[in-house]
Amino acid sequence: MHARAGIIHAAAHLFIxxxxxxxxxxxxxxxxxxxxxxxxxxxLTPIVSWLAQxxxxxxxxxxxxxxxxxxxxxxxxxxxxxxxxELTGSLSTYRNNISEKLRSFSxxxxxxxxxxxxxxxxxGLRHEFQAQIPKASPDDxxxxxxxxxxxxxxxxxxxxxxxxxGPLEAMALTLLYASVLLTEHYDIVDRLVRLAGANYxxxxxxxxxxxxxRISRLFLSQAVINSAxxxxxxIALWLLGIPNGPLWGMSVAVLRFIPWFGVVLxxxxxxxxxxxxxxxxxxxxxxxxxxxGGEFVLSHVIEPRALGRHTGLSPLAVIAAASFWSVVWxxxxxxxxxxxxxxxxVLGDYVPALKFLSLLLGDRAPLSPAQEYYRRLLSGDxxxxxERFEHTIEGRSPVDAADLMVLPALRLAANDYRDDRVSxxxxxxxxxxxxxxxxxxxxxxxxxRRETPPSSADRAPCVVLPAHGPVDRMAAFFTAxxxxxxxxxxxxxxxxxxxxxxxxxxxxxEPPETIDTILLVSVGGVAQTHMRLLARRAAADFPQSxxxxxxWGDAPAEIEAERGLPERIVRCESLSQASRLLAYAYxxxxxxxxxxxxxxxxxxxxxxxxxx
Numbered sequence: 001m002h003a004r005a006g007i008i009h010a011a012a013h014l015f016i017x018x019x020x021x022x023x024x025x026x027x028x029x030x031x032x033x034x035x036x037x038x039x040x041x042x043x044l045t046p047i048v049s050w051l052a053q054x055x056x057x058x059x060x061x062x063x064x065x066x067x068x069x070x071x072x073x074x075x076x077x078x079x080x081x082x083x084x085x086e087l088t089g090s091l092s093t094y095r096n097n098i099s100e101k102l103r104s105f106s107x108x109x110x111x112x113x114x115x116x117x118x119x120x121x122x123x124g125l126r127h128e129f130q131a132q133i134p135k136a137s138p139d140d141x142x143x144x145x146x147x148x149x150x151x152x153x154x155x156x157x158x159x160x161x162x163x164x165x166g167p168l169e170a171m172a173l174t175l176l177y178a179s180v181l182l183t184e185h186y187d188i189v190d191r192l193v194r195l196a197g198a199n200y201x202x203x204x205x206x207x208x209x210x211x212x213x214r215i216s217r218l219f220l221s222q223a224v225i226n227s228a229x230x231x232x233x234x235i236a237l238w239l240l241g242i243p244n245g246p247l248w249g250m251s252v253a254v255l256r257f258i259p260w261f262g263v264v265l266x267x268x269x270x271x272x273x274x275x276x277x278x279x280x281x282x283x284x285x286x287x288x289x290x291x292x293g294g295e296f297v298l299s300h301v302i303e304p305r306a307l308g309r310h311t312g313l314s315p316l317a318v319i320a321a322a323s324f325w326s327v328v329w330x331x332x333x334x335x336x337x338x339x340x341x342x343x344x345x346v347l348g349d350y351v352p353a354l355k356f357l358s359l360l361l362g363d364r365a366p367l368s369p370a371q372e373y374y375r376r377l378l379s380g381d382x383x384x385x386x387e388r389f390e391h392t393i394e395g396r397s398p399v400d401a402a403d404l405m406v407l408p409a410l411r412l413a414a415n416d417y418r419d420d421r422v423s424x425x426x427x428x429x430x431x432x433x434x435x436x437x438x439x440x441x442x443x444x445x446x447x448x449r450r451e452t453p454p455s456s457a458d459r460a461p462c463v464v465l466p467a468h469g470p471v472d473r474m475a476a477f478f479t480a481x482x483x484x485x486x487x488x489x490x491x492x493x494x495x496x497x498x499x500x501x502x503x504x505x506x507x508x509x510e511p512p513e514t515i516d517t518i519l520l521v522s523v524g525g526v527a528q529t530h531m532r533l534l535a536r537r538a539a540a541d542f543p544q545s546x547x548x549x550x551x552w553g554d555a556p557a558e559i560e561a562e563r564g565l566p567e568r569i570v571r572c573e574s575l576s577q578a579s580r581l582l583a584y585a586y587x588x589x590x591x592x593x594x595x596x597x598x599x600x601x602x603x604x605x606x607x608x609x610x611x612x
Contacts, residue, residue: 024328032329033170037177039339042219044069045212048182062182066175076250083247207350215346219339226256229298233266236290240283242270252291257335258322267291313341317361370408377409380429382436389441398441398486403574406478407523407552414471414524414553427470434474438481462491462582463506463515466498467522467534467551473498475523479550479575487579489517499530503538512542519578521550535569548572548581 024031044065051061181188189208196204234249242248252266267288274283313321321341325333341361348358359366367375369392376385393401413430416422422430464480466472473495480493494502506515518538522531531551538547550572572578 021328028329029170032332033174034177035329035336035340036174036332037181039219039336040069040174040178041181042212042216042339043223044178044182045185045216046220048185058185059183062179065182066179070175079246080250083244087244087247210350215339215343218342222257225298225303226253229253229256229294232294233290236294237270237287240274240286240290241277242274242283242287243277244273254335257338261322263291263295313338313345313361314363317341317345317363321361368408369405370412373405374409374412377413377430377433377437378426380433382433382440385433385437386440389437397576399482399576399579402478402482403576407475407575410471410475410478410523411553413474414469417469417471418524424470427474431470431474431477434478438478442481442485461515462489462517462519463510464491464493464519464521465502465506465538466494467520467524467526467531468499469524471524472522472526475552476519476521479519479521479578482575483579483582487582489579489582491519499534500537503534503541507541513544515542515545517546517548517582518542519548519550519572521552523552526551526553539568546570548578550575550578 047065048058048061051064052058056064189205192208193201193204230249230251230253232249233252234245236245237248238245248266248270251269252263255262255266258265270291271284271287274287275281277283318338318341321337322334325337325340327333329336344354345358345362348354348356348362358364365372369388373385373388373392376382376388389401389405392405396404413422413427417427462480462483464476464483466476473493476493476498477495480491483489483491494506496502497505506518520531520534520538531549535547535549538545545568547569548571549569552574570581572581
């Protein structure tokens with residue numbers, strides 16, 4: 001029954017998506033100007049709001065901003081048209097230089113053979129087409145077809161006017177939409193909030209204003225950056241002697257709204273023109289270096305500081321969005337693909353039903369560092385796990401990185417093992433992958449990244465006991481590994497047993513006076529009574545040892561100190577805290593006169609917990 005309901009639900013979603021796509025295609029005449037107007041409104045909203053803060057009435061501020069935008073658009077159109085006409089008239093003068101480039105390209109024997117094969121292939125195709133066309137004999141009658149005269153009169157004039165005024169009509173409709181969106185901004189927001197429901201005014205208002213501010217800031221910053229880059233390209237090309245520099249500057253400013261591919265499309269014509277106006281290659285290299293260097297500085301230096309991040313889209317989303325919107329709305333859809341998709345991603349951040357959009361299209365990490373590390377452990381890829389660990393360790397110590405990523409991943413494994421999603425055999429595979437992971441990071445980290453280990457005589461002897469189950473044994477072995485190599489402790493782990501059996505085996509194998517500290521480690525959410533009983537039993541069996549209770553599960557147990565032993569049972573909230581407590585013991589051993597043998601408890605010496 002549930003499976004059938006799920007199939008019906010999925011089919012309903014597919015049908016709705018199909019209807020939306022059809023509406024986008026067949027409603028292009030109305031929706032495309034509306035999308036352009038919304039894009040324009042997002043860019044101009046901060047300017048209108050700034051004028052409104054200067055005590056301008058909002059309609060007057062909208063009128064001033066729209067008038068300035070129309071004037072700039074007309075000026076840019078006039079410059080663009082004149083540059084295109086000038087370029088068209090001068091193309092014929094570059095024919096000799098292009099021929100010289102082809103001759104220099106075909107100078108080597110390899111290039112000559114390749115060009116000759118291409119020419120022979122084209123010639124062969126031409127002969128093949130001619131052979132397929134039947135030749136007319138002299139006796140064949142000549143057919144005379146009289147075509148009807150094209151429409152004339154009033155209907156022809158209307159057709160000509162429609163083809164001429166179509167773009168102007170779309171532009172006027174876009175400007176009208178943008179003016180209404182800017183003027184009726186608050187009314188439209190109120191209607192959207194009411195549509196979301198009167199009981200959700202706080203949430204919907206916060207979502208709309210945060211989404212609007214993010215998109216407006218992103219689009220306005222992108223428009224300013226692209227315009228400045230287009231101005232720079234136009235001036236630089238003019239200084240290099242490339243004709244029609246303003247044309248290429250405006251082209252790259254518009255095309256750069258297409259992530260990644262926009263600069264490539266904008267750089268193509270100037271590079272070809274540089275190859276046409278001179279018989280040498282130096283100018284081509286200069287133009288290529290200009291675009292490559294400018295885009296590198298812009299995308300890696302200026303944009304990260306101005307925008308904080310890029311478009312917020314994953315690489316796959318950029319390509320898929322450009323392909324989809326080009327099919328739906330043509331070349332204009334390609335330019336609008338990034339803004340429209342960013343709007344969908346922002347919408348998915350606030351609407352739970354559309355959360356999948358931000359997950360599929362956004363550039364945020366789909367998994368947390370711990371989840372990503374755990375997935376690599378499940379796949380048995382220890383090298384990838386090390387790579388993820390090294391990425392997390394940037395700016396942190398190895399112990400802090402383990403608190404942030406490895407121990408939470410082991411908590412996930414413990415939960416899966418408790419819920420029977422991980423079998424005993426799979427847990428053994430996880431343990432083997434963890435061992436490989438530890439061997440790799442031990443060899444990968446340089447001596448500068450680890451603390452200098454003291455001599456064995458000075459290092460605090462420490463034993464790590466797992467509380468319960470195979471995952472706790474993994475956690476205990478990893479804890480002993482980290483403490484031995486990245487702290488002032490000489491740690492060993494009990495791996496064969498856990499809980500009370502581990503304590504019994506430890507009591508048989510080691511004299512109590514030789515153990516300085518016992519760590520009781522659990523990442524599986526062991527019951528409070530079990531951890532309390534285990535801590536009291538360890539304190540009773542090893543009266544001269546300190547007991548560090550390391551319950552790192554999802555719901556850590558509250559361990560109360562045994563009466564009469566307030567400083568021997570200490571609760572550790574993280575591996576870094578345990579490392580610092582052991583470092584205190586090491587410093588106490590070396591101090592003169594000797595410091596107290598026991599470190600302060602959690603109440604007297606609180607240690608800040610690493611926050612993921």
